[in-house]
Ligand SMILES: Nc1ncnc2c1ncn2[C@@H]1O[C@H](COP(=O)(O)OP(=O)(O)OP(=O)(O)O)[C@@H](O)[C@H]1O
């Protein structure tokens with residue numbers, strides 16, 4: 481059975497949805513070198529301890545062992561994606577993506593444990609995407625890297641220990657971050673038009689991720705080559721600024737951006753200080769996020785001025801979710817649009833675009849068969 485999957489290889493997290501599934505799988509984009517670890521108490525979910533060996537002809541270093549996601553987050557030797565990494569060519573991005581695809585295959589119930597010891601085969605058609613500025617130069621190489629046969633072996637991962645998945649990617653449909661999100665918002669699951677304004681209009685998108693912010697402009701569902709752009713910054717620089725400032729002022733160090741975001745999301749701004757003191761970091765967060773919102777708003781208004789055909793502007797991505805309140809306030813009378821789950825709009829769009837390509841291919845095959 482070939483399954484359709486949408487996969488958003490984010491700098492902050494990889495998000496994956498399988499056709500027919502309701503919830504996306506989210507894995508932080510963090511890796512650490514793997515080793516034989518002492519497990520005193522097994523974690524209660526596989527996602528908490530992804531420990532894999534990956535074999536793929538597309539990797540520069542093959543058959544290495546890695547801790548992926550949450551398990552890598554606590555490791556001193558871990559690495560997150562950096563500004564200079566390119567999703568289309570980086571080994572790290574491919575490793576996390578393959579782990580996600582293998583994990584989803586085993587946990588979606590589609591592939592019960594195989595009899596005997598042979599690897600289980602998970603065949604996919606995947607939809608994915610690249611930032612506006614990387615797309616033209618790299619979509620071909622990204623596609624070529626994904627397509628093919630890879631193998632993921634789960635090592636100390638609870639419930640999946642010892643299972644081997646051959647991940648076969650038959651086809652990869654690469655689109656553009658932000659543009660895919662709009663396709664999702666404009667269509668139903670069966671791909672019919674859901675929102676005519678979005679489908680036939682001229683729409684501006686600001687999709688703010690961890691390290692990149694994309695500004696595609698889409699007219700009647702086609703990307704505008706002249707006006708679409710991207711910026712090499714995202715929420716991460718502001719999170720790093722907050723972490724530094726909190727450390728300088730209060731001597732409290734957040735071990736990762738993820739830990740800080742957890743606090744902000746839950747609205748818990750009080751940190752404990754040594755000697756039973758407390759400090760409120762809200763003013764620092766407000767300062768940095770306010771600054772971020774002003775910068776993003778400035779970029780949006782510049783683009784809107786240049787292209788008055790734009791009917792409305794959507795702010796998406798995790799950065800959009802984080803800055804929503806600050807942006808709305810800064811924008812005053814200018815209306816910006818937000819949606820719930822802004823950080824998942826791309827991945828749902830990738831799945832739909834893969835489905836769209838697949839339907840077109842089937843149609844073409846049917847026509848060819850009729851003509852034969
Ligand atoms: N609902 C939310 N509220 C607040 N912050 C969020 C939310 N969702 C995600 N974030 C934060 O926003 C940032 C960007 O998240 P997002 O998932 O859009 O990045 P990404 O897609 O992995 O990165 P990129 O697009 O640069 O590859 C991250 O730091 C993340 O922790």
Ligand SMILES: [Mg+2]
Pocket residue numbers: 490491657688689690797
């Ligand atoms: Mg993103």
